[in-house]
Amino acid sequence: MFYAGFDIHQKFIYATIIDDQSKIIQQGKFLTTEKDFDNFLGFLPPAQVKIVMESCGIWEDFYDLLESKGYDVCLANPQGVKAIASAKIKNDKVDSEVLAKLLKADLIPKSYIPPKEIRDLRALVRHRKILIKHRTKVKNNIHQILRIKNIKHGFRDVFTLKGIKYLKAMQHEQINCFLKIMETLDVEIKSLDEKLKNNKTSSKEVYLLQSMPGIGNYAAQVIQSEIGDIERFPSPKKLCNYAGIVPSQNQSADKDYKGRITKVGSRNLRWILVQGAQVAVCYPNKLQKFYYKLARKKSRSKAIIAVARKMLTIQWHMLKNKEPYIE
Numbered sequence: 001m002f003y004a005g006f007d008i009h010q011k012f013i014y015a016t017i018i019d020d021q022s023k024i025i026q027q028g029k030f031l032t033t034e035k036d037f038d039n040f041l042g043f044l045p046p047a048q049v050k051i052v053m054e055s056c057g058i059w060e061d062f063y064d065l066l067e068s069k070g071y072d073v074c075l076a077n078p079q080g081v082k083a084i085a086s087a088k089i090k091n092d093k094v095d096s097e098v099l100a101k102l103l104k105a106d107l108i109p110k111s112y113i114p115p116k117e118i119r120d121l122r123a124l125v126r127h128r129k130i131l132i133k134h135r136t137k138v139k140n141n142i143h144q145i146l147r148i149k150n151i152k153h154g155f156r157d158v159f160t161l162k163g164i165k166y167l168k169a170m171q172h173e174q175i176n177c178f179l180k181i182m183e184t185l186d187v188e189i190k191s192l193d194e195k196l197k198n199n200k201t202s203s204k205e206v207y208l209l210q211s212m213p214g215i216g217n218y219a220a221q222v223i224q225s226e227i228g229d230i231e232r233f234p235s236p237k238k239l240c241n242y243a244g245i246v247p248s249q250n251q252s253a254d255k256d257y258k259g260r261i262t263k264v265g266s267r268n269l270r271w272i273l274v275q276g277a278q279v280a281v282c283y284p285n286k287l288q289k290f291y292y293k294l295a296r297k298k299s300r301s302k303a304i305i306a307v308a309r310k311m312l313t314i315q316w317h318m319l320k321n322k323e324p325y326i327e
Contacts, residue, residue, distance in 0.1 A: 001019075001020060001048060001049075001050065002017055002018070002019055002025060002044055002048055002049045002050070003017070003018050003019075003049075003050050003052075003100045003101075003103045003104040004016070004017045004018075004041065004049055004050070004051045004052070004100060004103075005051075005052055005053075005095075005096040005097060005098065005099025005100030005101075005102075005103060006051060006052065006053035006062075006096060006099070007053075007054070007092045007095040007096040007099070008032070008053050008054065008056055008058060008059060008062060009032075009092075010032075010058060011031065011032060012029050012030065012031050012032060013029070013030055013031075013032055013037075013062075014028070014029045014092035014093060014095070014096050015027070015028065015029075015030070015040060015041070015096050016093070016096040016097040016099070016100045017041070017044075017049075017100065018097075018100045018101065018104060020104075022101060022104060024097070026040065026041070027093070027096070027097070028040065029092070032062060034065060037065070046069055046070040046071045046072075047070065049071055049072070050071075050072045050073075050074075050103055051066060051071050051072065051073045051074070051103075052073070052074050052075075052076050052099050052100070052102070052103040052108055053073070053075065053076065053099070054075075054076045054077075054078045054081065054095075054099070055075045055076065055077060055078060055111040056078070059075060060119060063075070063113070064116075074103070074108055074110050074113075075110060075111040075112075075113050076099060076102075076108050076109060076110065076111065077109040077110065077111045079109075080109025081098070081099070081102065081108070081109060084102065084107060084109065085098050085102060112228060112232055114225075114228040114229075115228075118224075118225055118228050121199065121221060121224070121225040122225035122226065124192065124195060124196060124199075124221075124225075125196070125218065125221050125222045125225050125268075126268060127192065128189060128192045128193075128196070128218070129222075129268065129271075131185055131188055131189050131192070132189065134185055135182060135185045135186070135189070138178050138181050138182045138185065139159060139182065141178050142158075142167070142175055142178050142179075143158075145172065145174055145175055145178075146158075149172075151170075153166060159182075164179065167179060193218070196217065196218060196221055197217060199221065204322070205220075205224050205230075205319055206220040206221055206224050207220075207324075208318050208319065208322065208323070208324050208325075209223055209224065209315060209318065209319075211318075211324035211325040212276075212280075212311065212314065212315065212318070212325040213279070213280040213283060213285050213287055213325075214275075214276035214277060214278075214279035214280030214281075214287070214311070215276050215280075215311075219272050219275065219276050222268060222269070222272040223269065223272060223273075223315065226266045226268055226269035226272075227239070227242075227269070227319070230316065230319040230320055233316065235316075236312070236313040236316040236317070239312060239313075239315075239316045240309055240312055240313065241262075241264075241265065242265045242266060242269070243265050243266055243269045243270045243273060243312055244261060244262045244263045244264045244265035244266070244267070244270050245261050245262075245270055245273065245305060245308055245309045245312065246261060246262055246309070247259060247260070247261060247262075248260060248261065248262050261305060269312075270308075273308040273309075273311060273312055274304060274305065274308050276308070276311060277291075277304050277305075277307040277308040277311060278304060280307065280311065281304070281307060285327055286327060287307055287310065287311065290306070290307060290310060291303050291304070291306075291307050294306050294307075
């Protein structure tokens with residue numbers, strides 16, 4: 001058996017291949033194309049090669065390529081690899097060699113690889129989030145122009161149909177430009193919403209999640225795409241750790257300090273939970289009672305985070321037991 005460690009970059013990959021005796025068989029750099037990959041590794045049958053690469057922002061396409069060719073591929077957690085094998089000298093050659101040796105020793109701290117349909121869903125919901133962010137920036141630019149011009153429009157929300165009609169009637173060149181951009185973004189967001197509405201991936205889980213206050217169709221799909229298989233979390237605490245909404249802890253001897261949330265893990269899951277919590281506490285329910293109880297003792301922001309953590313804990317039980325939310 002041969003073991004290959006891949007250090008992936010945007011334009012190239014540095015790879016090291018070792019055998020059962022940890023002897024380097026092949027080492028070098030090649031471009032991130034199928035042709036260059038075949039030239040580098042094609043002399044070995046896929047069934048005799050195990051490959052590891054670190055989780056990064058560009059791993060998915062290359063992983064799909066390797067999987068389609070029949071290679072046994074695993075994804076390494078960068079933080080875990082650093083904890084196990086940190087080196088004073090760090091470069092592409094060393095990194096790829098370390099990965100290959102850890103793979104041979106079966107010491108790779110693996111990252112979760114969602115099924116293809118979950119990865120596709122994740123790409124959709126994240127793309128929608130990016131478009132929403134751009135639309136918000138456009139709206140803020142229009143608000144800034146109105147402030148500079150000291151225009152008092154009298155609308156609570158100037159981006160309603162009447163408000164937009166009012167803005168267009170001003171015949172302001174910059175505002176009209178921003179409105180055109182906003183209309184284009186609206187069309188794309190609406191198209192994405194239709195795709196998500198008709199999406200059948202993990203529909204049972206999405207349906208269950210929507211039974212909870214504050215969780216609509218989009219929020220449920222974000223949560224499902226980020227969590228993936230609930231069975232990989234043995235407890236609600238593990239899931240909350242993954243979302244990064246647990247307090248940081250500094251313990252020494254008899255002293256135990258708890259600080260702000262760790263924010264280590266899925267940023268998108270944490271974001272949508274906080275959004276959902278802000279909606280949930282607006283209506284009479286148990287989550288609202290829990291929020292007001294905490295808000296009297298702590299700040300509003302801390303109470304919202306606590307509600308988000310409670311929601312995720314309940315969602316773990318909902319998904320684990322295949323049961324809807326019961327007030």
